[in-house]
Each structure stands twice: as C-alpha cells, then as structure tokens.
Amino acid sequence: xxRKVGGTAVDLMQDDARRQDAEPAEVTDPAAMLALIRQQQxxxxxxxxxxxxxxxxxxxxxxxxxxxxxxxxxxxEPLLPIGQGPALLIYxxxxxxxxxxxxxxxARSSRGLRGGSQQSxxxxxxxxxxxxxxxxxxxxxxxxxxVSPGAADLLWSAAPGLMAGMLLLSGGxxxxxxxxxxxxxxxxxxTAASAFAGIPFHYLVMSLAxxxxxxxxxxxxxxxxxxxxxxxxxxGDGA
Numbered sequence: 420x421x422r423k424v425g426g427t428a429v430d431l432m433q434d435d436a437r438r439q440d441a442e443p444a445e446v447t448d449p450a451a452m453l454a455l456i457r458q459q460q461x462x463x464x465x466x467x468x469x470x471x472x473x474x475x476x477x478x479x480x481x482x483x484x485x486x487x488x489x490x491x492x493x494x495x496e497p498l499l500p501i502g503q504g505p506a507l508l509i510y511x512x513x514x515x516x517x518x519x520x521x522x523x524x525x526a527r528s529s530r531g532l533r534g535g536s537q538q539s540x541x542x543x544x545x546x547x548x549x550x551x552x553x554x555x556x557x558x559x560x561x562x563x564x565x566v567s568p569g570a571a572d573l574l575w576s577a578a579p580g581l582m583a584g585m586l587l588l589s590g591g592x593x594x595x596x597x598x599x600x601x602x603x604x605x606x607x608x609x610t611a612a613s614a615f616a617g618i619p620f621h622y623l624v625m626s627l628a629x630x631x632x633x634x635x636x637x638x639x640x641x642x643x644x645x646x647x648x649x650x651x652x653x654x655g656d657g658a
Contacts, residue, residue, distance in 0.1 A: 472641045473524045474547050475602075477517035478583065479633030485510035486576065486626035493572065493619045507575075511555065514579075518548040543590065550582045572618050576625045580610030583633070598643075602636040 491498040492506040499506070521544050558574055566574070584607035591600025609628035613621040 472637050473520050475633040476637035477520040479630045481513035481517040482630030485513045486622045490619050490622035521548045554578050554582050576621050605632045
C-alpha cells in the first residue's frame with residue numbers, strides 16, 4: 420500500500436516537473452512569442468479585410484452592366500428599346516446595390532474589432548459608398564445648369580471612374596498593396612482613354628476596361644484571400 424501511494428506521488432511530482440519545464444518554453448521562448456504575435460496579426464488582418472473583395476466585385480459588375488446598358492441605348496442604332504432616362508435609372512440601381520453590398524461587408528468585417536482596426540475597416544469601406552453617392556449627387560445637380568448632352572455623357576462616365584481610381588491608388592499606397600495601386604492606375608488610365616474614345620464608345624470603354632478591370636482585380640484578391648486563409652490554418656491549429 421505504501422509503495423502504491425509512494426509511486427503515485429513520484430509520478431505526480433514527475434508530471435509537475437514536466438509541466439514546469441514545458442510552460443516557460445511556451446511563454447518566454449522568443450521564437451514562439453514572435454510566431455504568436457504574427458498569428459494574431461494575421462487573424463486581425465483577415466478579420467479586418469475579410470470580404471472586402473466584394474467591393475471591387477460589386478462595383479465592377481455595376482460598371483460592366485450599367486455602362487453597357489447606356490452604350491446600347493445611346494449608340495447610333497440602339498439595341499435596347501428604352502430611353503436614356505431608364506438606362507440611367509438602371510445604372511443608379513446597380514450602383515445602389517453595390518453600395519448596399521459595401522455597407523453589409525463593412526458592418527460584418529468590423530464586428531468584434533475595436534479601436535484603430537475597427538475605424539480603419541469602417542473608413543476604408545464607407546469611402547467607396549460615400550464617394551459613389553457623392554459623385555452621383557454632384558452630377559445630378561450639375562445637369563440642369565445647361566450642360567450639353569455630349570458633355571453630360573462624358574461626365575457620367577469620367578467622374579465615377581476618376582473617383583474610384585483615386586480611392587484605389589490611395590488604398591494601395593496606405594496598405595502597401597501593389598495590386599490595388601496597379602488597378603487604380605488602370606482605372607484612371609481607362610477613364611482618361613474613354614474621354615478620347617468619343618460618344619457613345621466612352622461607355623463601352625468604361626464597361627469593358629473599367630468594370631472589367633475591377634472584376635479582374637476582385638477575382639485576384641479573392642484568390643489571394645483564400646490562399647492567405649489556407650496558409651493561416653496550420654498556424655491556428657498548432658496554437
């Protein structure tokens with residue numbers, strides 16, 4: 420009986436010694452602490468920007484379809500039996516849907532974040548929504564001031580393009596995202612090229628180059644997000 424109890428005590432003492440030897444390595448080992456910090460940074464970044472790919476995808480789809488409708492309506496031989504007013508209404512509805520998607524993504528991604536992370540997530544996403552709505556409001560206010568139909572058509576394509584291009588350039592510079600900066604340059608260049616393409620082909624340029632460019636960027640970003648998520652899984656499982 421004594422030997423059994425003594426053996427149990429020895430086993431418990433050995434287990435305590437092993438735990439004491441293992442615990443300091445997990446807490447004080449510099450490499451382990453650095454790995455833990457990086458893991459937490461990846462988790463925060465994934466939560467901060469998770470789903471933000473919806474922004475270029477939604478606005479890219481809105482441009483691709485909206486500008487295509489406008490082109491098919493105002494071309495010399497219209498292919499859609501609607502007027503320019505209904506075509507603009509379709510364009511605004513598509514932009515409105517993109518803004519709703521942006522609001523939803525920002526609300527979901529910033530949930531659970533605090534301080535600067537939450538503020539950055541909200542400001543980055545809302546900038547797209549505010550920029551598009553503000554640009555449309557300015558254009559609507561300018562139209563009754565005697566703007567010629569040709570100039571109005573160019574403004575409807577150029578103003579949103581320049582706004583989106585500058586947002587992408589700013590986001591790429593702030594977050595050191597070369598892809599985002601590059602697509603910003605592409606959107607600005609496409610917008611400038613559309614102004615020289617003439618009416619109604621400026622809408623076609625903005626549909627294919629502008630909207631298509633945003634969609635391509637969104638697809639590449641989506642693939643990058645998934646690769647980052649897969650790369651973070653082993654670190655999360657081993658933590």
